[in-house]
Amino acid sequence: MDNKTVITIGRQFGSGGREIGIRLAKKLDIPFYDKEIISLTAEKMNMDKEDVEIHDEKSPGSIISFGSLFSFYDRPVPDKIFFAQKEIIREISEKPCVIVGRCADYILKGHKNILSVFISASLSERAKRKKEIMKNFSEENLLDYLRQTDKKRAIYYGYYTENIWGIAETYDLCLDSGKFGIDGCVDLIISAIEAKKI
């Protein structure tokens, strides 16, 4: 099969998008990038990894950040991180790979061989996935946290792109991981790589 494709994965928090990306990359034997992009950004910007992480996948409005409209060097930190990640995403996408989040589908618009995927799941399915690792959260707080994280992602995506996060029109393929399971989603993405015309 053709595995020259760069696959970008947008995802609702708790939908298993990261896990799907990891298994997909393994099956296709291509590199996987999610939090790996944070390390690459820190290196590129000569910043601490922890400082990049605070601003990762956030728009300037969502954290205290200073900047000026007039000088690139005075831009808010999230903007500088976005610009650095944009360069990194363009570099790594010269070879087939899986990239999770970070507006990669938008950054790579016009890339010759791309498949943009979005993974969703019902709120209850996502709460079930996150419950084990977020044991300290009450049921109510966990649901709030899921919703808020998705809102932050939607704001971040809307701020840096011309598209709307999470709507079908933005992506080539959207899958409900609750319906197909993690491995079912991996297999369907592979079928989609084979089916795509462009």
Add this chain to the structure above:
Amino acid sequence: MDNKTVITIGRQFGSGGREIGIRLAKKLDIPFYDKEIISLTAEKMNMDKEDVEIHDEKSPGSIISFGSLFSFYDRPVPDKIFFAQKEIIREISEKPCVIVGRCADYILKGHKNILSVFISASLSERAKRKKEIMKNFSEENLLDYLRQTDKKRAIYYGYYTENIWGIAETYDLCLDSGKFGIDGCVDLIISAIEAKKI
């Protein structure tokens, strides 16, 4: 393969969702319902097919319509049509079939064997599809018509359901027909029927 599934197809205007449904039903050898529901509704309501068609897939706000909050018999015509179509959709979904539009995914929520699909495509791709049969429209008017028809569908869907039309979270599977082509979408829906867990 399991072809006991009822497949519902939501679609952007001009995305080829109807064509995908026709070919899918043929391939699975199961009935196809789109405008066929209009005839069934007219029969059930003892109305002229043309009168049903005016109100089909529209919410009360989008056409001049009278009704009362207090009596079912005084409900606006689109409501009466929706209620009749709801019954029809529940009846036809007792056997495997493909149903296009008419909030079928929402009406059949909880159905034991369902796959809800949404088909989108870029505005330019949809304009290309519709250009041939809408020859009298200027390029500008055609694009306006595409956008307006989608807005009407979104309003209709939002009025009669608790979900949002066209967002990934609402459906099990969303496909860009421009990316995969009509037959590519048919094949991916068949793969999804096989992949689904529930």
